[in-house]
Amino acid sequence: MLDGRQQERFERQGEMLANRVKKRFKHLHKRFAREDIDVFRLYDGDIPEIRAAVDWYAGHLVVAEYVRRQSVPEWLPIMGAAVARGLAVPADKVHLKNRQTGKQDGKRYERLARTDQKIAVKERDFTFQVNLNDYVDTGLFSDHRNTRQMVRDMAAGRDFLNLYCYTGTFSCYAARGGARTTVSVDRSRTALDWARQNMGLNAIPEEGHPLVQSGTLAYLEDARAAGRTFDLAVVDPPSYSSDRAGNRDFDIARDHPRLLAAVLQVMRPGGTLIFSTNHQGFELRLEGFAFSQAAEITARTIPEDYRCKHKTIHRCWRLEI
Numbered sequence: 455m456l457d458g459r460q461q462e463r464f465e466r467q468g469e470m471l472a473n474r475v476k477k478r479f480k481h482l483h484k485r486f487a488r489e490d491i492d493v494f495r496l497y498d499g500d501i502p503e504i505r506a507a508v509d510w511y512a513g514h515l516v517v518a519e520y521v522r523r524q525s526v527p528e529w530l531p532i533m534g535a536a537v538a539r540g541l542a543v544p545a546d547k548v549h550l551k552n553r554q555t556g557k558q559d560g561k562r563y564e565r566l567a568r569t570d571q572k573i574a575v576k577e578r579d580f581t582f583q584v585n586l587n588d589y590v591d592t593g594l595f596s597d598h599r600n601t602r603q604m605v606r607d608m609a610a611g612r613d614f615l616n617l618y619c620y621t622g623t624f625s626c627y628a629a630r631g632g633a634r635t636t637v638s639v640d641r642s643r644t645a646l647d648w649a650r651q652n653m654g655l656n657a658i659p660e661e662g663h664p665l666v667q668s669g670t671l672a673y674l675e676d677a678r679a680a681g682r683t684f685d686l687a688v689v690d691p692p693s694y695s696s697d698r699a700g701n702r703d704f705d706i707a708r709d710h711p712r713l714l715a716a717v718l719q720v721m722r723p724g725g726t727l728i729f730s731t732n733h734q735g736f737e738l739r740l741e742g743f744a745f746s747q748a749a750e751i752t753a754r755t756i757p758e759d760y761r762c763k764h765k766t767i768h769r770c771w772r773l774e775i
């Protein structure tokens with residue numbers, strides 16, 4: 455229970471946050487509406503006392519706490535209510551989340567609730583399903599919307615591999631960009647069912663665009679053995695991943711050279727690999743690799759609404775083979 459003084463302090467902070475978010479919304483929403491972009495970030499923890507992110511999802515607000523916790527803290531509903539008042543969003547469209555950060559990835563994709571409610575949102579000429587209640591992540595990483603566009607622009611006539619494909623959004627862009635084929639790989643059945651829905655919504659046929667349920671390294675080994683090759687790939691792994699027994703078997707900081715080496719086994723000469731991570735403090739190690747070009751493209755892939763002083767939401771590289 456909050457005492458009177460705490461309540462008052464949080465109410466004051468809520469007003470501060472609401473003012474900040476209102477200004478930001480005014481600045482961003484017309485431009486994004488023109489581009490048919492329904493999902494964008496309104497606030498990203500830049501007031502030190504308010505460690506939360508606020509995202510706009512087509513008239514809904516997702517208010518997520520940064521700090522690692524088992525449950526929503528008492529101050530988060532006060533922030534949610536203040537922002538909702540500021541933007542005239544009804545209470546049933548405010549979604550509060552405790553965001554499990556740090557080395558908690560075993561838990562990251564666990565369910566928070568079971569509403570199974572999805573809504574459709576637009577991103578340019580695509581429609582994607584998002585679930586604003588049930589998981590830490592909603593199904594759409596909108597910090598990569600410009601990276602997706604880049605992939606679309608590079609995809610014509612290429613065979614595209616989407617590793618850790620999650621809900622298949624990169625594959626939708628590649629297919630729409632004229633990729634000859636796409637292969638989307640994820641070990642999660644839930645993610646692949648969602649990806650199938652997204653591909654259906656965007657009229658991408660199943661033929662030529664398979665969804666493969668597999669661990670990444672196992673898929674790469676099978677593809678190599680079968681002589682399957684690609685000339686465009688997106689590799690956007692989680693920072694950590696654990697096997698079925700809960701043992702951490704992948705740590706991006708330690709294991710990315712091994713992962714990239716395995717991806718290279720299925721890439722054709724002249725191919726392009728887009729590699730991304732949101733692991734903070736990541737150092738890319740490319741010793742021993744013979745890429746014809748390797749360039750960090752983060753400055754181009756982070757959209758305006760995700761640019762903030764205190765952190766870099768993701769980092770991204772373009773590696774030419």
Ligand SMILES: C[S@@+](CC[C@H](N)C(=O)[O-])C[C@H]1O[C@@H](n2cnc3c(N)ncnc32)[C@H](O)[C@@H]1O
Nearest residue numbers: 618619620640641642645669670690691692695
């Ligand atoms: C960071 S997300 C990938 C985001 C995706 N690239 C996008 O832009 O939407 C993590 C995904 O990786 C999948 N994943 C985690 N470990 C995996 C593994 N070892 N092999 C295959 N998929 C894995 C999870 O199921 C989840 O869907």
